[in-house]
Amino acid sequence: xxxxxxxxxxxxxxxxxxxxILFMAFPLAMSFYYSLTDYRLLESPLWxxxxxxxxxxxxxxxxxxxxxxxxxxxxxxxxxxxIAVVLASLLNTPRLPWAKFFQMAIFLPTLVPLIASxxxxxxxxxxxxxxxxxxxxxLGIDGPAWLLDPxxxxxxxxxxxxxxVGQAVILCLTALKQVPTSLYEAADIxxxxxxxxxxxxxxxxxxxxxxxxxxxxxxxAFQIFVVPYVIxxxxxxxxxxxxxxxxxxxxxxxFIYQQMGYASALAWLQLLIILALTGLMFLVSRRMVHYRSA
Amino acid sequence: xxxxxxxxxxxxGRWVAFATLLVAATxxxxxxxxxxxxxxxxxxxxxxGGVSLLPEPASILPAQVSDNYGKVWNDDSxxxxxxxxxxxxxxxxxxxxxxxxxAVVAYGFSRVEWRGRGFFFTIVLATMMIPFxxxxxxxxxxxxxxxxxxTLKPLWVPAWFGGAFNIFLxxxxxxxxxxxxxxxxxxxxxxxxxxxxxxxxxxxxxALAVVxxxxxxxxxxxxxxxLIFLTHRDQFTLALGLQLYQSKAGNTPWxxxxxxxxxxxxxxxxxxxxxxxxxxxxxxxxxxxx
Numbered sequence: 001x002x003x004x005x006x007x008x009x010x011x012x013x014x015x016x017x018x019x020x021i022l023f024m025a026f027p028l029a030m031s032f033y034y035s036l037t038d039y040r041l042l043e044s045p046l047w048x049x050x051x052x053x054x055x056x057x058x059x060x061x062x063x064x065x066x067x068x069x070x071x072x073x074x075x076x077x078x079x080x081x082x083i084a085v086v087l088a089s090l091l092n093t094p095r096l097p098w099a100k101f102f103q104m105a106i107f108l109p110t111l112v113p114l115i116a117s118x119x120x121x122x123x124x125x126x127x128x129x130x131x132x133x134x135x136x137x138x139l140g141i142d143g144p145a146w147l148l149d150p151x152x153x154x155x156x157x158x159x160x161x162x163x164x165v166g167q168a169v170i171l172c173l174t175a176l177k178q179v180p181t182s183l184y185e186a187a188d189i190x191x192x193x194x195x196x197x198x199x200x201x202x203x204x205x206x207x208x209x210x211x212x213x214x215x216x217x218x219x220x221a222f223q224i225f226v227v228p229y230v231i232x233x234x235x236x237x238x239x240x241x242x243x244x245x246x247x248x249x250x251x252x253x254x255f256i257y258q259q260m261g262y263a264s265a266l267a268w269l270q271l272l273i274i275l276a277l278t279g280l281m282f283l284v285s286r287r288m289v290h291y292r293s294a
Numbered sequence: 295x296x297x298x299x300x301x302x303x304x305x306x307g308r309w310v311a312f313a314t315l316l317v318a319a320t321x322x323x324x325x326x327x328x329x330x331x332x333x334x335x336x337x338x339x340x341x342x343g344g345v346s347l348l349p350e351p352a353s354i355l356p357a358q359v360s361d362n363y364g365k366v367w368n369d370d371s372x373x374x375x376x377x378x379x380x381x382x383x384x385x386x387x388x389x390x391x392x393x394x395x396x397a398v399v400a401y402g403f404s405r406v407e408w409r410g411r412g413f414f415f416t417i418v419l420a421t422m423m424i425p426f427x428x429x430x431x432x433x434x435x436x437x438x439x440x441x442x443x444x445t446l447k448p449l450w451v452p453a454w455f456g457g458a459f460n461i462f463l464x465x466x467x468x469x470x471x472x473x474x475x476x477x478x479x480x481x482x483x484x485x486x487x488x489x490x491x492x493x494x495x496x497x498x499x500x501a502l503a504v505v506x507x508x509x510x511x512x513x514x515x516x517x518x519x520x521l522i523f524l525t526h527r528d529q530f531t532l533a534l535g536l537q538l539y540q541s542k543a544g545n546t547p548w549x550x551x552x553x554x555x556x557x558x559x560x561x562x563x564x565x566x567x568x569x570x571x572x573x574x575x576x577x578x579x580x581x582x583x584x
Contacts, residue, residue: 006409008486009407010408012398012403020421024429026432027432028424028428028432031431041438087315090311091315096315098312098315102316109326111562112563113514113515113558115558116559119555120329123329123332129340131328135345223425230537251427251430254434255434263430267431270425270427275423278423
């Protein structure tokens, strides 16, 4: 009886199960095996043990990519998380005029293909003719060369990333709509100001969503690829190598140098970094996240 | 019944929120507005100074629009109509496979009681954490052994095996459909397949639409997979084709680049405008509880 039910259940999920084995479990296992070999794609993999992982310790290019990626993540994640909560609280104002329009304007950029938004932002950040420097010059400010300037390239990339914060905003807004109004009414009676209410009610009440956003954004930030890859396709790594990120190095090793062994080791390091950071966030947030009993 | 940052009924607070959001919305829309404006100007004006939204004189607008967009559509080196066709082929095959397979799999995770269901569902959720770049190298090896590199297959075949996020969405939706319906159907002699086909699927149309929409946009926008798996220019999708403008030698005029960008993102944005409510509900997950 129970065995038959298990077979029925497995039959229903079999499309996913087969796909999972073929396109995820098997490739992951192979990738782990490749990471212990020297594998030049056209030749057979040659066992080298931990040599690829040892090489990471002294690989200066890897260290550069790691530094840049951590720096990008450290700036962009807190900014995105904060902006998402603030915009969502503003959108949640009762009887706000144009509320639907504002939601749409903030969400729209998340739908734009990354490649197209990259083109648009390259034009906006263009040193001579870009809109941003045109606007700055009307204020009498001589704007930097942005994507061509080692001191400003990272800032420009962070701004491009922030443009698609909309999904995080919508998630926060949905959570805010479920916060009982009575909490705010009680706060009003106690004479709490807007800022106090924001930190004492809004943030704690939607903290599970804030954590969720922080985790998704972390996973995304550590994979940043398309935007810098396209912008710096000719000028590898961008000005002063400030636009050279982890996934770009992984891509180069896989497809340019065709070193599948080393590339696989890099992939596993990336996976471990992401898992470790996610785990760390869960641990640290344990006391801060407030889960309501349903 | 809304929670609020400001005092209830405080007009001042509401207008502060309005003003702040007005500035924010302008900032979010400005890149798209400027893209459109640039795409309607002659080359010299696009690169010239000023922040005007229209070409000078404004009367040249229709002719200039048809000239710029026509040049992109008819470009010799970058075959826009062909890339559009490829994108639509991939999108059709991929979306069809994704909707069918996820709908079936979600049934097994919500309507059939079996041991191990919870365990396998945890794995489904866990796979959402695996970053695609991690799978790049082994998938490339796998697909090249299968002879799929340089074909469109790597872009749509995997979709026929379901997607974790979509399975999750549909499972949530199915759970909201009363179990009594299943039991009534079972008494009438319906098998699992009958229940799925006659009860669950017809009631799940809104959720299936959300999955189709999300996945269409995902496929349309995907850049990394086509970059890795496609080798011939005549198989490129639009996302990949757009990059050719940037990487090709010399400098593509900005007005044409913006016209091309508009053409690549246009269909997605139009689709969003038309289906806005379905969409926002899908993102927040609250339309799936109806």
